Amino acid sequence: MTESGSRRGADEGGTKQWELVVGLEVHCELATATKLFCGCPNQFGAEPNTNVCPVCLGLPGSLPVLNRQAVEFAMRLGRALHCTVEPSTFARKNYFYPDMPKDYQVSQYDQPINAEGHLDLPSGQRIGIERAHLEEDTGKSTHVGGGGRIHEAGHSLVDYNRAGVPLVEIVGRPDLRSSEDAKAYAAELRAILLATGVSDAKMEEGSMRVDANVSVRHPGEEFGTRCEIKNLNSLRSLGRAIDYEARRQIDLIEAGERVIQQTRHWDEADGRTHTLRSKEEAYDYRYFPEPDLVPVVPSAEWLAEVEASVPTLPAERREAVAEAAGVTPADAALVVERGLDGLVLAAIAAGADPLRVLTHADHNLAVEGADALDPRALAELVTMEADGALTATQAKTVLAEMVAGGGSPAEIAGAKGFEAVSADALGDVVDGIIAANADEWDRYVNGDDKTRGKLTGFFVGQVMRATQGNADGKAVTALLEQRRGG
Amino acid sequence: MADATPATTDTAVAIAEAVRSGERSAREVLDTHLAAIDAREGEIHAFNLVLADEARAAADEIDRRVAAGEDPGPLAGVPVALKDNLCTRGVATTCSSKILEGWEPPYDATVVRRLADAGAVVVGKANLDEFAMGSSTENSAFGPTRNPRDTTKVPGGSSGGSTAAVAAGFAAVGLGSDTGGSIRQPAALCGVVGMKPTYGRVSRYGLVAFASSLDQIGPLTHTVADTARVLEVIGGHDPADTTSIPEAMPALESVLGDGVAGLRVGVVRELMGEGIAPDVAARVREAAEVLAAAGAEVGEASVPAVTYGLSAYYLIAPAEASSNLSRYDGVRYGLRVDAPTTPEMNLASRTAGFGAEVKRRIMLGTYALSAGYYDAYYGKAQKVRTLIIRDFAAAYESFDLLLAPTSPTTAFPLGAKVSDPLTMYLNDICTIPSNLAGQPAVSVPFGAGDDGLPVGVQLLAPALAEAPLLRAAAVLEEGAPS
Numbered sequence A: 001m002t003e004s005g006s007r008r009g010a011d012e013g014g015t016k017q018w019e020l021v022v023g024l025e026v027h028c029e030l031a032t033a034t035k036l037f038c039g040c041p042n043q044f045g046a047e048p049n050t051n052v053c054p055v056c057l058g059l060p061g062s063l064p065v066l067n068r069q070a071v072e073f074a075m076r077l078g079r080a081l082h083c084t085v086e087p088s089t090f091a092r093k094n095y096f097y098p099d100m101p102k103d104y105q106v107s108q109y110d111q112p113i114n115a116e117g118h119l120d121l122p123s124g125q126r127i128g129i130e131r132a133h134l135e136e137d138t139g140k141s142t143h144v145g146g147g148g149r150i151h152e153a154g155h156s157l158v159d160y161n162r163a164g165v166p167l168v169e170i171v172g173r174p175d176l177r178s179s180e181d182a183k184a185y186a187a188e189l190r191a192i193l194l195a196t197g198v199s200d201a202k203m204e205e206g207s208m209r210v211d212a213n214v215s216v217r218h219p220g221e222e223f224g225t226r227c228e229i230k231n232l233n234s235l236r237s238l239g240r241a242i243d244y245e246a247r248r249q250i251d252l253i254e255a256g257e258r259v260i261q262q263t264r265h266w267d268e269a270d271g272r273t274h275t276l277r278s279k280e281e282a283y284d285y286r287y288f289p290e291p292d293l294v295p296v297v298p299s300a301e302w303l304a305e306v307e308a309s310v311p312t313l314p315a316e317r318r319e320a321v322a323e324a325a326g327v328t329p330a331d332a333a334l335v336v337e338r339g340l341d342g343l344v345l346a347a348i349a350a351g352a353d354p355l356r357v358l359t360h361a362d363h364n365l366a367v368e369g370a371d372a373l374d375p376r377a378l379a380e381l382v383t384m385e386a387d388g389a390l391t392a393t394q395a396k397t398v399l400a401e402m403v404a405g406g407g408s409p410a411e412i413a414g415a416k417g418f419e420a421v422s423a424d425a426l427g428d429v430v431d432g433i434i435a436a437n438a439d440e441w442d443r444y445v446n447g448d449d450k451t452r453g454k455l456t457g458f459f460v461g462q463v464m465r466a467t468q469g470n471a472d473g474k475a476v477t478a479l480l481e482q483r484r485g486g
Numbered sequence B: 001m002a003d004a005t006p007a008t009t010d011t012a013v014a015i016a017e018a019v020r021s022g023e024r025s026a027r028e029v030l031d032t033h034l035a036a037i038d039a040r041e042g043e044i045h046a047f048n049l050v051l052a053d054e055a056r057a058a059a060d061e062i063d064r065r066v067a068a069g070e071d072p073g074p075l076a077g078v079p080v081a082l083k084d085n086l087c088t089r090g091v092a093t094t095c096s097s098k099i100l101e102g103w104e105p106p107y108d109a110t111v112v113r114r115l116a117d118a119g120a121v122v123v124g125k126a127n128l129d130e131f132a133m134g135s136s137t138e139n140s141a142f143g144p145t146r147n148p149r150d151t152t153k154v155p156g157g158s159s160g161g162s163t164a165a166v167a168a169g170f171a172a173v174g175l176g177s178d179t180g181g182s183i184r185q186p187a188a189l190c191g192v193v194g195m196k197p198t199y200g201r202v203s204r205y206g207l208v209a210f211a212s213s214l215d216q217i218g219p220l221t222h223t224v225a226d227t228a229r230v231l232e233v234i235g236g237h238d239p240a241d242t243t244s245i246p247e248a249m250p251a252l253e254s255v256l257g258d259g260v261a262g263l264r265v266g267v268v269r270e271l272m273g274e275g276i277a278p279d280v281a282a283r284v285r286e287a288a289e290v291l292a293a294a295g296a297e298v299g300e301a302s303v304p305a306v307t308y309g310l311s312a313y314y315l316i317a318p319a320e321a322s323s324n325l326s327r328y329d330g331v332r333y334g335l336r337v338d339a340p341t342t343p344e345m346n347l348a349s350r351t352a353g354f355g356a357e358v359k360r361r362i363m364l365g366t367y368a369l370s371a372g373y374y375d376a377y378y379g380k381a382q383k384v385r386t387l388i389i390r391d392f393a394a395a396y397e398s399f400d401l402l403l404a405p406t407s408p409t410t411a412f413p414l415g416a417k418v419s420d421p422l423t424m425y426l427n428d429i430c431t432i433p434s435n436l437a438g439q440p441a442v443s444v445p446f447g448a449g450d451d452g453l454p455v456g457v458q459l460l461a462p463a464l465a466e467a468p469l470l471r472a473a474a475v476l477e478e479g480a481p482s
């Protein structure tokens, strides 16, 4: 795990290697029909302050009623992250902020609904999940004038449509050792959120928000002092911010200074992190049990239902493809990400050559409608290609046609005039070309590698011309080598 | 003691049955009560707002329904005073605080809706200690309420306005809220029946929160039968309050005549000693004799942890209050005092909007929850709460009901304790344990003290045992010295 650490620090003249330590805290909005504690629609983009009621406005006398669907989504996500679902309670997190209607946030504190899970990256690395708990979202402030900053604004407008939207906060352990790993973790988590259907997980729209805890150390030493980075609105920002922050901390330490624990804000425009508040300025949230809500103790039946609703997860799907195709799970990542693993597995089951299927899925099927392809047709195509009935280029063309309009590969190949050139027939053509070009063949057989390389192109071109392009270049090259040796 | 005219001490049951049968009109009943308000409200100040016009319209509607052959419900035409921390749609709800200046809730509290559905007529929003924090109704931003039995005395609190309204004949029923005794203590001091039901019996939806884990709405009435009837109307599960009890309300009014034969009643030893005025303690012992004479097995009970109740309460209640009252920040509703920045505006609004006692409790509660102090204060108080529940449970192995004073003394003069919070807090020493335990308790008028002012005795029961509790209350009511 120190390779990535060694990429920074040591390669720039440091005497010791530096290791980056990252843990991510991810907030995601649950895609429930209504808010966490009231019946208002949970909807993005409505007119300001239209999806509000006494409860989510925190009006005096109002009381929260927990949304069953939100609990169910949280549990489903928890199980997808291999957490144990625990009896849980809510707590109040107290601090003043205008976009928080009650001036406290209802969250889960010492008894979260999901505890102790993990997430497996496509690389096979396992990242611990400390907890994944439920809480309510705040409203959204817009600062008018003063460049949008609260301290200089003429006035502020608050939209409470988002107030009370259910969130799950997923607290990852500091097991990540590079910005690439952190991005892979966020991407994998997003895939799980989408697969389980609990969130639309859009970083740009804020329905998935990532905060990064970053520190540096020498490998094997205690964790260094960490800084929490906020305002990471894309995977790209996440990666850049982590790299910047690590560099900043290493520079501080190497200059004989200390890293101060603080919350920092990533500025995408200037590519730096800036101090938001230090540990001393941190709020005392005065957590205490939320007296308006009762503990959540899901029944065994409900848990079983939730368990059954967890779909096959990306990591398991990668495993399945890897096993069927005889590749590593990382090699299967792309088809799973594209949702083509079902197609790939079915095509392999129908007898197609696994590696050729994977190659097509990786390179030729990043298109709309690919997942609707008939796996038997794909298998047929791959078999034609393997048998030499189609060249790789022809197969790609036929495949595009199959995705666009359906139909069997044989019909499409026929319609395109892609004629089968059998191995025997191809041998005859090659022998004919050799006979007709004796000088070139002599130089091919007796020349150096460079000469042979040039002449390979010549012979393949001749064969292609003779077969109207229906020959497979690789097969021709193989035959030429066979004739030379034989 | 006999200031009120006979007409305005009519019970809720009597009024409702007379209105339902067409014997009396709701309008005539209302006018009688409005006349009493006209006569004495200037002196008593039970209300923050009298809703005479709205009440007349509501009474006329009841009469129209009776004329049309409909039954307006078990509280048909009964005039009700609502504590002004119960939300009323489109009608100012102030909690007797400047901070809620101008705020009109867009919704009715569940109890308000249930009262209206039962035919009750709201006559006004009653005064209280600001945000229900106090025991004398002197902590009101709108001035104190006076005790109708003796206007030099406090009515108790915090539901002093609702209680005084009943005692003065301004309304047949008052609704109060009881966080540490705020229904029972004023009931004792004004000579009416006041009950705190089991926590969760009555929906808190629309009750402006003081201390959420302790707050409970309950009735203030002339009689035990009225309390039973009102509780049947306002109680029962409410899906809008997650902490409300799912079980249906048991029949209360119909079992009141069942008596106490065979019930075991324990007088709480720890609440009969130091700090309890001798005349009050004497009435409690007499009440025990009345119950024994009616066939109850009376003995002495011990609930040792109740002596820590006051300390635990003054950590838990302020802690919850400090959080509940955060929302009054000048941003969305109520008072706003402008200032250059948002935090300064929050501070200026809260400084101007809250009274001294509210500020004191917010500071106490904030401190009790602070990092580094939580375990020593809030955490420990919760442990004491558990101890009290445990000790009550042990006592209820030997007894069905417990008996104790409601208030340590009879009503005290206005101004006597207002400058000494600790002395004021001691008023609730006998009532707080039931709130901490979430159990029902009722204060029943039982004779008078040496000063001639009313004394209330308190019956306590395990959770959900409202029926035996009120049966015993009815026996005490019957046997009370006249």
Ligand SMILES: [Zn+2]
Binding pocket: A035, A038, A039, A040, A051, A052, A053, A054, A055, A056, A057, A164
């Ligand atoms: Zn809402």
